[in-house]
Every structure is written in structure tokens, then in C-alpha cells.
Amino acid sequence: MQPHTLDVQPVVDAWLAAYDTPEADVAHLACDRHDAGALAFTFIEPDLTSRDVTYGELAEKSRRLATVLAGLGVRQGDRVPVLMGKRLELPVTLLAIWRLGAVYVPLFTAFATGAARMRIEASRARLVVTEPSQRAKLDPIEGIEILETGPAFDRLVSDAEPLASSVAVGGRGTMLQLFTSGTTGKPKGVAVPARALASFHCYLHFGLDVSEDDVFWNAADPGWAYGLYYGVVGPLVSGRRNLLLNAGFTPQSTVAVLERFGVTNFAGAPTMYRALSKSGLVRDVHLRRASSAGEPLTPDVVDWARETLGTEVRDHYGQTELGMVINNHWHPDLARPVKPGSMGQPLPGYTAGIHDGQIAIDVGNSPLLWFTGYHEDPEKTEERFTADGRWYLTADSGRTDEDGYFFFTARDDDVILAAGYRIGPFDVESVLITHPAVADVAVVGRPDPEGIRGEVVEAFVVLAEGTEANDDLAGELQQLVRDNYAKHAYPRSVHFIDALPKTPSGKVQRYLLRQR
Known part of the structure; x- marks a missing residue:
């Protein structure tokens, strides 16, 4: 993937000049x-009382x-x-x-x-x-x-x-230390230098298009990267107010805040949008911008948003180690039509590609890249870079198309290898979630007990309230995948469970499902 042809380099250079200096x-x-009288945050209590802070x-x-x-x-x-x-x-x-x-x-x-x-x-x-x-x-x-x-x-x-x-x-001095979400194992320490402020500022501007007139609400929790980077730190350095609701997520409270405070620019996790779409509560919300990050959006959520929110939800991709780096950008200078299932193009300041099937960042051609390794863990750090140091490896499988759009397939260790096919769990999940009986779903590969196919596809389904689990429903779901995706990718087993195992930030821990 080539860098952006639009002349955004002066903007990137200006932010690097501000944030990556010995005097930072x-x-x-x-x-x-910033102007001492300008608003920095609006703090909202569960009863919707609020306080503006300058x-x-x-x-x-x-x-x-x-x-x-x-x-x-x-x-x-x-x-x-x-x-x-x-x-x-x-x-x-x-x-x-x-x-x-x-x-x-x-x-x-x-x-x-x-x-x-x-x-x-x-x-x-x-x-x-x-x-x-x-x-x-x-x-x-x-x-x-x-x-x-x-x-x-x-x-x-x-x-x-x-x-x-x-x-x-200074720009290379550490300002934050986060730990990865533990999707695939023990959390790893990520030290974030001050120069990362340039990348955070760039994403708020180009990725989210947070304008001076917006009522911006990044509803992600600041205990994790997306909420901290872009709900607290990014707004601070950009001089853009964010709303902070001092309560956990529920569809009811989210709709109430969207309506009461007139939110125009909203960002959150796919699980939030999915819960909102199934709640039936969203009636009088009209957004200028809506963005999602954490896991790929399923097509049903995108269709719902266009009809109900008055705008599409744009999918964005990143990691704790990177911040957001590949996005369906909202800024008018970079916005392109959204392709179903795509997470878009690289953020200015980054060049991305596919290396050995993985989404990768070109280190030498990505001036905003700030990650250099895990804190006091050289072995795990070595796994993240190619031997020549040219590529940062995300461990996420993906592909690009002829127009330079990136598509996420799966965590590299979540790809299912069945009878010679590479099956991305997301593709199968996107079909299963369209069934009205399915509230949540995750798909994994497990060893074929017959030793023929290598792995078989298995689905773990959380049912909608009032729905009963039975063999007929399992058969319906299997046929749904055969008819709407591919015969070789249908789940050989369908397990009905009460809840999916997830990290506190809402990412499905498929490795735990594979162990069941």
C-alpha cells in the first residue's frame, strides 16, 4: 500500500515538530x-446531571x-x-x-x-x-x-x-504504560512515549474528524487503549471537548446521553453498536459521524446505523501497541466510499502492507509509528518485528484489494484451516449474527475428531431473550452459513452458551472457546 497522495505531510510534520522534541x-x-477558559470535558453522572470543566x-x-x-x-x-x-x-x-x-x-x-x-x-x-x-x-x-x-x-x-x-x-520519554488486553494470552506492557501524541492528534483529526463545533463522545472506557488514547489524551492535546459518563455501558444510558447532550460525533466498540441496534431504543438520534474500533463491524450493524442514526458507522483498526493506524477516515480530505468488511486505508503518517499474510506497518516509512517494544520483554518484542526490522507485524491476518482497501481476516492464531481452506471466523460470524435468534456469536476452529479436515468450524451462540436452544435451530444456523457464505465453512457444531468469554474491553477470547 502506497502512502497517501494527498498532501497531508505538512500537517504530520507540524505535529511531529510539536510533540517529538527534546523539550516536550x-x-x-x-x-x-490551551485557552484556560475553553472546555476540556463534560462529566456526566448516571442521573444525567453534568459538570463542565475547563x-x-x-x-x-x-x-x-x-x-x-x-x-x-x-x-x-x-x-x-x-x-x-x-x-x-x-x-x-x-x-x-x-x-x-x-x-x-x-x-x-x-x-x-x-x-x-x-x-x-x-x-x-x-x-x-x-x-x-x-x-x-x-x-x-x-x-x-x-x-x-x-x-x-x-x-x-x-x-x-x-x-x-x-x-x-522529551518526545522519547514515557508518558503512559498500558497492558495489552490479553486476547491471546498474558497481557504485555506497552510503554507509550510522548511522541505518540502526534499520532493521537492525527487520528482525532483525520480518522474521527472531530471538529470545533462537534459534541464529541468517545464512550470507550479509559481503562483501555481506545478510551484512554482517544477519549482523554487525544481530546486534551487536540483541544477538543469529550463527554465522560461515570457509569458502565447500557443501551438505555447511552441513548439518554446521545439525546440529552446532542452528540454529533460518537465513537465506541462494536459491542455497543450491536447492543444499541438490538435494543429498539434508538429513535431520535442523528449523528454527523459514527466510528467503531476494537473488532470488525458486522454488516447488519452498518445497515442499521444508516437507517437509524442517519449516518454509516465507519470501522477503524488499531492496537494498544500502535493506536489507530488503518481507518475508514471521516475527514473530508481523506474520506472514501466504505467497502463492506473493510477497515479502510492507512492513517497519514503510516504506510501499511501485507507481509506473510499479516497486516504489517512499514517502519521506515511510518514517521508516526511510536512502538519500539514491550516493556522489559525482548523475546515478545522480537516476535513483533521482522528480522530486518522493516515491518511491524500485527499478528492479524488480512488482505488488500486493487483499490488499496484493507480487510481484516482474523487474529493470525484464530484463522481456521479446514480441508485446505483458510476460514476467517469473522466471515462466518457476520452471517450467523443476522439470524433473529442470535444475540452474540463467536466462531473457532478445533481439531477434526476424525482427523480428516485438520480443523472443523464450531460456533458458540448466545441466544436472544425468549429463544430456546434446540437441534432445529442449530440446523437453521448451519444452513444459513451454507446458503449465504460457503458450504465448506458451515459450523459442524453449534454450541448454545449463556455468554461469550471476553476481555474487560469487550474482545472475544477465542482461545478460551478452543479449550472448552
Whole structure:
């Protein structure tokens, strides 16, 4: 795939010049350089009461909290995990950590103690910041100090002197450390340098087309990459307000926020759109832009969105290690017609291709690429790059067409090899989900018990409410795939289960299904 022919290089160069310098001060770039009176976030409570917060308020509170954290021993380079919902203290803590040159480590609020402990210990953290509703998860973890929000926290912050100046870590200095979602095994540490701000800014501009007039809502949770990169950090550096709803996802609450706040630009996971499409609740929502990331969109969701939301949902592709890199871009300068099943073309600043069947990023021709390896894990890092260092390998199988569109097939280890055919689970799932009895579905390959086909296709189906599992329904689903996709790809077995195993960010853990 060739780079974009449109002359967007000056824009990319300008962002790199701003964010990839030895003098890069993340708190300044994300907050202090903006108009103090401009809105940064609108925080929404479950009852839909809300509070607007300006950059000036974030700056003042984060400078004072930085003094508190420094008094607790936080120094440049220290990892500081934060277990917190979408509340004001979250971006305040993020900025305070950056003012000290320290590294923010997100912890998802749905984590149990074990998941939090793994990330805290891997970060070698001494201090964790949390809120009262999450405190009990941290108490069993030894060797850490806990700073908890509440009245005492507020007094500490208000009584502290504002930090006079912040630390410039430089473009290559680490600002975030995330852990991969564990779709295929143990989560790996991803250190994100300050220069990644250029890539995040580029995606908000070209990929999502967040304009000054938009009411933007990235509804993904900031405990994971998409919500943190593009619901908190990206809006901050771009000077674009985002809504943050301090509640978990439900179709009811999502529709209520979309309607009450007049959202015009919405981004979320495919599972959100699927749940909305099946809820029957969306009636008075009209969006200018709608975007999805995390897993491929099934065609039924795309068709529903055009009719119900007044716009198509555009699929975007990325990873914790990359941010978003291949998109059906929304910006008018780059927007092209959407092809069903395609995730689009590379983001400006990236060049992508297919290497040994995998979607890959051309390292030398991708100036916005910021990932250089997993934190303290050279063996896993080596797996991500070709021996000559030219390609970053995503471990996702895919293809391109004659027009340069990219198509996702499957995680490389999810591809099903049956009787000489390569079958992508997504293709089969896209057919099965169209059946009215199917609420959710995942397809995997497992060894053929007869030893003839190599692997056989098996489907795990979550039924819609009020539907009964029976052999006739299983036969209907098998025939649906034969008639609408391919005879060789129909599921030899259909298993009806209560719920699919998923990571906390909503990605199906197919490797667990293969073990059943």
C-alpha cells in the first residue's frame, strides 16, 4: 500500500515538530498551552446531571495534586497506577503525574484484585490512586501506598501549593504504560512515549474528524487503549471537548446521553453498536459521524446505523501497541466510499502492507509509528518485528484489494484451516449474527475428531431473550452459513452458551472457546 497522495505531510510534520522534541512537556502540550477558559470535558453522572470543566481548572487542580504526589515520593520515571472511573479526578491525576515526569498506568474498574495486582507489580509501583468504590480491590495487595479520592483527598489538594514548573520528558520519554488486553494470552506492557501524541492528534483529526463545533463522545472506557488514547489524551492535546459518563455501558444510558447532550460525533466498540441496534431504543438520534474500533463491524450493524442514526458507522483498526493506524477516515480530505468488511486505508503518517499474510506497518516509512517494544520483554518484542526490522507485524491476518482497501481476516492464531481452506471466523460470524435468534456469536476452529479436515468450524451462540436452544435451530444456523457464505465453512457444531468469554474491553477470547 502506497502512502497517501494527498498532501497531508505538512500537517504530520507540524505535529511531529510539536510533540517529538527534546523539550516536550506533556502537561504543557495536553493542558497548559490551551485557552484556560475553553472546555476540556463534560462529566456526566448516571442521573444525567453534568459538570463542565475547563483547561484552567484542570491546570490548577493538577498542579496542586502534583505537589501532593511529589510529597509522597513520586519522581520522574515512576509508574503510578490509577484505578478510577470517568470522573474529574481521573484527568487531574493524569496531568499531575505528567507534571512530575512520571508515567500513568490505567487500571480498568471492572478488574478484580488479581488483574490489578499483576499490573501494579509489573509496573513496580509504590503508590496507587483510586476512588472509594474501588479501594477494597487494592487492600489485599502488599507493598503499595494508596491515595484515595474523597474529602481528605480534596483537602490535601486544596491546601497544597501549585507546582511551579513541570518536567519535560522529551518526545522519547514515557508518558503512559498500558497492558495489552490479553486476547491471546498474558497481557504485555506497552510503554507509550510522548511522541505518540502526534499520532493521537492525527487520528482525532483525520480518522474521527472531530471538529470545533462537534459534541464529541468517545464512550470507550479509559481503562483501555481506545478510551484512554482517544477519549482523554487525544481530546486534551487536540483541544477538543469529550463527554465522560461515570457509569458502565447500557443501551438505555447511552441513548439518554446521545439525546440529552446532542452528540454529533460518537465513537465506541462494536459491542455497543450491536447492543444499541438490538435494543429498539434508538429513535431520535442523528449523528454527523459514527466510528467503531476494537473488532470488525458486522454488516447488519452498518445497515442499521444508516437507517437509524442517519449516518454509516465507519470501522477503524488499531492496537494498544500502535493506536489507530488503518481507518475508514471521516475527514473530508481523506474520506472514501466504505467497502463492506473493510477497515479502510492507512492513517497519514503510516504506510501499511501485507507481509506473510499479516497486516504489517512499514517502519521506515511510518514517521508516526511510536512502538519500539514491550516493556522489559525482548523475546515478545522480537516476535513483533521482522528480522530486518522493516515491518511491524500485527499478528492479524488480512488482505488488500486493487483499490488499496484493507480487510481484516482474523487474529493470525484464530484463522481456521479446514480441508485446505483458510476460514476467517469473522466471515462466518457476520452471517450467523443476522439470524433473529442470535444475540452474540463467536466462531473457532478445533481439531477434526476424525482427523480428516485438520480443523472443523464450531460456533458458540448466545441466544436472544425468549429463544430456546434446540437441534432445529442449530440446523437453521448451519444452513444459513451454507446458503449465504460457503458450504465448506458451515459450523459442524453449534454450541448454545449463556455468554461469550471476553476481555474487560469487550474482545472475544477465542482461545478460551478452543479449550472448552
